[in-house]
Amino acid sequence: MADSLQTVMDYAVAVARKAGEVVQTALAGDRKVMTKSSAVDLVTQTDQKVEKLIIQSVKEKFPTHRFIGEESVAAGEACELTNEPTWIIDPIDGTTNFVHSFPFVAVSIGFSVNKQVEVGVVYSCLEDKMFTARRGRGAFCNGEPLQVSEQTDVHQSIIATEFGSNRDPEVVDKIFCSMKNVLKLPVHGVRSAGTAAINMCLVASGCVEAYYEIGMHVWDIAAGSLIVSEAGGLVLDVDGGQVDLMSRRVLAANNRSIAEKIVKEIVLFRPPRDDALDHKQ
Numbered sequence: 001m002a003d004s005l006q007t008v009m010d011y012a013v014a015v016a017r018k019a020g021e022v023v024q025t026a027l028a029g030d031r032k033v034m035t036k037s038s039a040v041d042l043v044t045q046t047d048q049k050v051e052k053l054i055i056q057s058v059k060e061k062f063p064t065h066r067f068i069g070e071e072s073v074a075a076g077e078a079c080e081l082t083n084e085p086t087w088i089i090d091p092i093d094g095t096t097n098f099v100h101s102f103p104f105v106a107v108s109i110g111f112s113v114n115k116q117v118e119v120g121v122v123y124s125c126l127e128d129k130m131f132t133a134r135r136g137r138g139a140f141c142n143g144e145p146l147q148v149s150e151q152t153d154v155h156q157s158i159i160a161t162e163f164g165s166n167r168d169p170e171v172v173d174k175i176f177c178s179m180k181n182v183l184k185l186p187v188h189g190v191r192s193a194g195t196a197a198i199n200m201c202l203v204a205s206g207c208v209e210a211y212y213e214i215g216m217h218v219w220d221i222a223a224g225s226l227i228v229s230e231a232g233g234l235v236l237d238v239d240g241g242q243v244d245l246m247s248r249r250v251l252a253a254n255n256r257s258i259a260e261k262i263v264k265e266i267v268l269f270r271p272p273r274d275d276a277l278d279h280k281q
């Protein structure tokens with residue numbers, strides 16, 4: 001598999017770039033907005049078109065590989081991570097940004113074997129930044145090596161998190177309570193890019209010390225998780241334990257010292273797992 005992983009990586013980069021071109025072109029036109037799990041969980045025809053383009057391209061080259069794609073799952077496909085080679089795809093991470101032309105929009109493609117992410121590609125389309133990682137081979141942005149921040153003092157840190165798309169008052173309260181706790185540590189700042197994939201690339205780039213979220217999905221974080229760990233960071237559950245990509249909980253941090261401080265501030269809850277949730281709306 002070693003050499004074929006490089007073939008997978010090269011192909012994922014090429015497909016992500018092609019997908020990014022479609023996203024950029026679509027930004028110039030009208031975007032018809034539809035909703036999924038809630039009134040603020042948005043999807044457009046471009047999300048669906050880009051996902052089809054990625055899956056069709058990959059199937060031509062790797063006909064036996066499996067897929068977990070955000071929009072295919074929304075249309076009723078199983079969201080099941082097996083040991084088989086699997087492409088984990090978010091065609092547009094940051095659809096709300098895309099709809100509003102808020103300039104952080106990513107194509108995220110992870111590739112897993114034996115349930116472990118081996119290749120991660122996040123293309124931040126509008127910044128034209130191609131983030132890549134292969135397990136054991138480092139993380140890169142446009143070919144330049146990435147390294148997480150060396151900061152060990154949480155008070156000198158920026159922490160990224162997201163508000164998510166669940167507007168259940170109890171969930172919103174928990175999300176805000178965690179943010180308030182983190183802000184009051186104090187930290188230099190709390191930020192939301194509006195895309196989990198780009199938040200993780202910001203950790204990998206050393207711009208923010210940590211990103212945490214409860215409620216995102218496997219396609220939001222599969223690629224980014226490898227990019228963070230290959231840049232020297234840690235990817236954990238929000239309770240500080242081992243991450244489970246299907247559990248919809250993640251904490252990506254530059255080092256253990258920062259991670260431990262953030263873990264203490266997060267109000268924990270468990271959304272339905274990706275492999276247990278009925279995604280079809």
Ligand SMILES: O=P(O)(O)OC[C@@]1(O)O[C@H](CO)[C@@H](O)[C@@H]1O
Nearest residue numbers: 092093094095194195196215216
């Ligand atoms: O729907 P999309 O645009 O692919 O995902 C975007 C997003 O809202 O999903 C997660 C919350 O569920 C967030 O991390 C991320 O910002």
Ligand SMILES: [Mg+2]
Nearest residue numbers: 090093094220
């Ligand atoms: Mg997403």
Ligand SMILES: [Mg+2]
Nearest residue numbers: 090091092093
């Ligand atoms: Mg998406």
